[in-house]
Amino acid sequence: MLELKNINKHFGDRHVTKDFSCKFDQGKTNLIIGESGSGKTVLLKCMVGLTQVDSGEVLYDGKDFIKMSIREKQHLRTEIGMLFQGGALFDSKTVEENVIFPLAMFTDMTQEQMLERANFCLERVNLKDVNHLYPSEISGGMKKRVAIARAISTSPKYLFCDEPNSGLDPKTSILIDKLIKEITLEFNITTIVITHDMNSVMEIGDKVVYICNQQKWWEGDNKTILHTDNKELNDFIYVSKFLRELKEKQA
Amino acid sequence: MEAIVKSFFFHTGRYFLMMRQVFSKPEKFGVYKKEFFHEVDNLGLNSLPIIAIISFFMGAVITIQAAYGFTSPWVPIYAVGFTARQSMILEFSPTMVSLILAGKVGSNIASEIGTMRVTEQIDALEIMGVNSRAFLILPKIAAFTLINPFLILISMFLGVIGGWIMGVITHVVTSYQYQTGIQYQFDPGNVTYALIKATVFAFIIASVSAYHGYYTDGGSLEVGRSSTKAVVYCSILILVFNFLLTQLLL
Numbered sequence: 001m002l003e004l005k006n007i008n009k010h011f012g013d014r015h016v017t018k019d020f021s022c023k024f025d026q027g028k029t030n031l032i033i034g035e036s037g038s039g040k041t042v043l044l045k046c047m048v049g050l051t052q053v054d055s056g057e058v059l060y061d062g063k064d065f066i067k068m069s070i071r072e073k074q075h076l077r078t079e080i081g082m083l084f085q086g087g088a089l090f091d092s093k094t095v096e097e098n099v100i101f102p103l104a105m106f107t108d109m110t111q112e113q114m115l116e117r118a119n120f121c122l123e124r125v126n127l128k129d130v131n132h133l134y135p136s137e138i139s140g141g142m143k144k145r146v147a148i149a150r151a152i153s154t155s156p157k158y159l160f161c162d163e164p165n166s167g168l169d170p171k172t173s174i175l176i177d178k179l180i181k182e183i184t185l186e187f188n189i190t191t192i193v194i195t196h197d198m199n200s201v202m203e204i205g206d207k208v209v210y211i212c213n214q215q216k217w218w219e220g221d222n223k224t225i226l227h228t229d230n231k232e233l234n235d236f237i238y239v240s241k242f243l244r245e246l247k248e249k250q251a
Numbered sequence: 252m253e254a255i256v257k258s259f260f261f262h263t264g265r266y267f268l269m270m271r272q273v274f275s276k277p278e279k280f281g282v283y284k285k286e287f288f289h290e291v292d293n294l295g296l297n298s299l300p301i302i303a304i305i306s307f308f309m310g311a312v313i314t315i316q317a318a319y320g321f322t323s324p325w326v327p328i329y330a331v332g333f334t335a336r337q338s339m340i341l342e343f344s345p346t347m348v349s350l351i352l353a354g355k356v357g358s359n360i361a362s363e364i365g366t367m368r369v370t371e372q373i374d375a376l377e378i379m380g381v382n383s384r385a386f387l388i389l390p391k392i393a394a395f396t397l398i399n400p401f402l403i404l405i406s407m408f409l410g411v412i413g414g415w416i417m418g419v420i421t422h423v424v425t426s427y428q429y430q431t432g433i434q435y436q437f438d439p440g441n442v443t444y445a446l447i448k449a450t451v452f453a454f455i456i457a458s459v460s461a462y463h464g465y466y467t468d469g470g471s472l473e474v475g476r477s478s479t480k481a482v483v484y485c486s487i488l489i490l491v492f493n494f495l496l497t498q499l500l501l
Contacts, residue, residue: 048378049377050374050378073380074381076380077377077378077379077380078379078380080378080379080380081378082374082375084371084374084375085371086370088371088372088375089372090367090375091366091367091370091372101379102379104279104281104282105278105279105282105379105380105381106278106279106379106380160378
């Protein structure tokens, strides 16, 4: 389980996260939604230590990440998988080498075992015959799937996804969402997804946290979110004329 | 002025803090070894053609210019070969070739690491628990510091050969006179001095370029800026250390 307590973060005079507290459960896909510039990605980077928090606690199974030594942090990070917005695959390595990389770095597996594991992970994300291609030779959706395969190769306890659907068509987006959901259930991991895609919220949102004005504004799930009377959240969800009309018809 | 002093101490401090991380214990020796050999090929062997061409023709030009300048009957003609050898060993090969490599290898390292930074590849390494500074920079420093003295030796050899061939072809010196000149008062200590300079310059090129690449912040424009900064700072540091080492070793 991952818990955030009173997280605060400033960039100069600008407050990007105000007193954010939340619990994210194991075996569930936890979504953080909000408008662009609301501080979602900064919050995610604070959780994994890529950005230093000004104050607050980031508790991984009760242990504060911020107070850990560099070695302890490095050890914990071997239990973390992360899917970046652009995939962040290593350009100089093939798809197979990308997936094998964390295994080669942190396990004592033989080359055959690593290959077997890489093939399993690639098959798990429905990728075949791409092992020897470079990231520049595959599509955006495939890059995301390779990044998921790399993230799950070491069987992480925590999976962080930063806007996994950005730049993808609706069909591929739903495929990626379903994949994240399936992997979360299959490996019983704590998954945190940053998104502003309402399709993702409805598809996989076991828990949904809405950030507005740099703080937690609403918390619930994909069943309750459509019936909320929270004005800001409704403005966010029903931003298009089509959805507003649909809601009015349903009402 | 105050801002320049502050900036100097900020970057110097951050550079040494980075180097402390770079020289920490590798997570997996085998993975680093593979990266090391990759960098030997990428930074060292790929630089060989440009070094060979430049050194050969520079040796030729030094020979022709020396012959043009030595008009006094008191200066023996074999001094042409002696001048070509001394110029290549003492200054051209270790310093000028390193300055050229600061442009080629320095910009390569800075742009490669800078691109990794702006495309979040370095963040991905950190998230995996990899010491990104050590993983990305240590193999480059080790490989280039090891391979550069060999490149400089090849440069010296090709420069002297270039002077010989072109000197004979253009009839400014005979083969015998040139051979006499290049053997005249040969001091192996000069080669040692040149190789020490080559090693120090290689360390400067790899580490300073890596520093500028690693701390790139922004997008593709900043990658270009980091690459330019890397070449400028490497060149300045090479010239400063060239003076210091010459003062210390000769």
